[in-house]
Amino acid sequence: MAAVVVVGSGLAGLLAAVRAADAGHRVTVVTKGTLDEGSTRHAQGGIAAALFADDSVDAHVRDTLRAGAGHCDPAAVRVLCEEGPARVRDLIRFGAAFDRDESGLARGLEAAHSRARVVHAGGDATGAEIQRALVATVRSRAVELVEHAMLADVLTCRGRACGVRLLIGGQYVDRPADAVVLATGGTGQLYGRTTNPAVATGDGVAAAWRAGARVDDLEFTQFHPTALAAPGTPLISEAVRGEGAVLRDASGERFMPSRHPLAELAPRDVVAREVAAAMRRHGDAPATLDATALGAAFLARRFPGIDAATRAAGYDWSREPVPVTPAAHYAMGGIATDLWGRTSVPGLFAIGECARTGVHGANRLASNSLLEAAVFADRAGRVLGEPFPHAHAASRAQLRTEGAAPRSSAAGPFTRAALQDLMWTRAGLERSGDGLAGASALLDDWALAQPAEPAPAVEAIEDANLLLLARLTVDAALARRESRGAHHRLDHPERDPALGALPEAA
Numbered sequence: 001m002a003a004v005v006v007v008g009s010g011l012a013g014l015l016a017a018v019r020a021a022d023a024g025h026r027v028t029v030v031t032k033g034t035l036d037e038g039s040t041r042h043a044q045g046g047i048a049a050a051l052f053a054d055d056s057v058d059a060h061v062r063d064t065l066r067a068g069a070g071h072c073d074p075a076a077v078r079v080l081c082e083e084g085p086a087r088v089r090d091l092i093r094f095g096a097a098f099d100r101d102e103s104g105l106a107r108g109l110e111a112a113h114s115r116a117r118v119v120h121a122g123g124d125a126t127g128a129e130i131q132r133a134l135v136a137t138v139r140s141r142a143v144e145l146v147e148h149a150m151l152a153d154v155l156t157c158r159g160r161a162c163g164v165r166l167l168i169g170g171q172y173v174d175r176p177a178d179a180v181v182l183a184t185g186g187t188g189q190l191y192g193r194t195t196n197p198a199v200a201t202g203d204g205v206a207a208a209w210r211a212g213a214r215v216d217d218l219e220f221t222q223f224h225p226t227a228l229a230a231p232g233t234p235l236i237s238e239a240v241r242g243e244g245a246v247l248r249d250a251s252g253e254r255f256m257p258s259r260h261p262l263a264e265l266a267p268r269d270v271v272a273r274e275v276a277a278a279m280r281r282h283g284d285a286p287a288t289l290d291a292t293a294l295g296a297a298f299l300a301r302r303f304p305g306i307d308a309a310t311r312a313a314g315y316d317w318s319r320e321p322v323p324v325t326p327a328a329h330y331a332m333g334g335i336a337t338d339l340w341g342r343t344s345v346p347g348l349f350a351i352g353e354c355a356r357t358g359v360h361g362a363n364r365l366a367s368n369s370l371l372e373a374a375v376f377a378d379r380a381g382r383v384l385g386e387p388f389p390h391a392h393a394a395s396r397a398q399l400r401t402e403g404a405a406p407r408s409s410a411a412g413p414f415t416r417a418a419l420q421d422l423m424w425t426r427a428g429l430e431r432s433g434d435g436l437a438g439a440s441a442l443l444d445d446w447a448l449a450q451p452a453e454p455a456p457a458v459e460a461i462e463d464a465n466l467l468l469l470a471r472l473t474v475d476a477a478l479a480r481r482e483s484r485g486a487h488h489r490l491d492h493p494e495r496d497p498a499l500g501a502l503p504e505a506a
């Protein structure tokens with residue numbers, strides 16, 4: 001029996017905790033806010049899996065590899081698609097009530113899927129239902145649950161993870177563990193426009209990096225094409241376009257059919273860049289999403305959450321197109337793991353959005369992230385007590401800030417808002433070598449002006465983590481001199497076959 005600390009209480013963390021408890025381990029879940037906070041409960045469209053007779057694991061693998069733009073790990077994709085159906089059935093066993101129709105489980109179609117295979121709950125409240133079911137399940141197990149406990153760092157002893165340093169009520173508390181499981185979610189708060197909740201500050205990725213773990217693919221951030229252009233940029237799920245809504249520019253013209261054969265259901269990176277281009281053509285006026293053809297009754301029944309969000313922002317989307325903008329949505333990169341959630345640091349696991357398993361490559365297929373969280377949380381839960389088969393030294397790059405000379409900067413002192421703006425404009429949907437180099441210089445200035453250790457306060461630790469992640473992201477984006485999937489370099493617009501080590505088709 002091992003003492004296991006799971007950090008984070010979204011789908012990945014809670015499922016791993018349940019599995020670990022069922023395997024007989026002594027499990028503690030620590031989480032930054034309340035148990036139900038995180039991206040999981042905001043997930044709308046659903047979870048993709050080859051559950052239906054007209055679908056197959058091979059078709060799901062093919063779609064995932066194609067969306068990943070030659071950068072997926074085919075072995076990880078196969079694990080995802082093969083084990084996905086069983087994990088969805090597990091969620092149903094844990095009490096998640098997915099929507100049903102006369103044929104059984106109801107299913108939706110989303111961008112770049114060749115089949116309708118996305119199961120959903122409460123119309124567009126899939127994540128909330130999964131979160132509810134898992135919170136109830138974990139509460140039924142002998143798992144210690146600690147809310148408002150923030151991971152500050154992963155503790156290491158002789159090269160292996162041996163616990164966590166937590167910030168609880170303004171005090172640091174060290175908690176020893178035989179295995180540490182990071183399930184801290186995404187990094188969306190790096191960007192000024194994001195669909196992610198406030199807790200998505202990439203703390204786990206930053207802490208893992210400080211502990212010497214390998215991180216990978218940080219240049220690949222998925223920008224969702226359709227966040228409502230209103231405060232908080234709430235997401236309007238791709239499933240709305242799957243049901244037939246279309247995109248128009250500010251003059252009312254539908255632009256996607258002339259840009260891509262799949263029109264509004266082209267891969268997300270393509271649609272997001274086209275929305276941004278349409279906005280540029282019209283002096284940055286938002287594009288619009290026209291769902292009026294779907295009718296008020298259908299919209300309210302199928303998408304009750306989005307219906308409420310659009311109305312709260314003052315729009316009636318059954319009668320008028322609503323303004324939309326791209327927004328940072330999902331981190332394909334993160335803490336590098338093997339097929340069992342093991343990082344390069346023995347004793348340290350990473351699962352869910354904070355992990356880089358290789359299933360998403362350069363661009364995530366819609367609704368594959370809940371699936372990834374479930375599949376790899378389950379796998380990690382199965383090997384938690386076992387010795388790590390590998391103990392490779394991390395290929396840890398030196399931070400460019402070391403030895404850098406301070407510069408005076410016109411952009412002003414560090415604030416989180418200034419960092420988010422910098423990342424949005426220089427390391428967002430479209431990047432260039434010059435823009436990234438400028439961002440890099442400013443990040444140097446900001447880093448040099450920071451104290452060696454952040455104050456023991458949630459915001460100060462988050463800021464330090466965001467600054468570190470911005471540095472790692474900008475360095476990765478500078479190094480990748482090509483355009484691939486979600487990483488689009490204006491100065492290197494083509495894909496460089498030499499940089500795509502992995503095949504695009506199985």
Ligand SMILES: Cc1cc2nc3c(=O)[nH]c(=O)nc-3n(C[C@H](O)[C@H](O)[C@H](O)COP(=O)(O)OP(=O)(O)OC[C@H]3O[C@@H](n4cnc5c(N)ncnc54)[C@H](O)[C@@H]3O)c2cc1C
Binds near residue numbers: 151183184
């Ligand atoms: C609006 C929205 C809609 C989405 N829709 C879909 C969809 O339809 N289908 C799909 O597949 N994916 C969707 N996604 C993506 C998907 O929801 C996430 O990738 C997935 O839920 C991640 O699960 P997770 O368990 O890894 O992280 P999360 O659910 O984000 O949980 C992370 C947890 O870690 C905690 N945490 C963070 N930092 C710390 C710290 N320092 N110390 C302690 N705890 C910490 C958080 O509080 C939280 O409990 C959507 C995302 C968003 C934002």
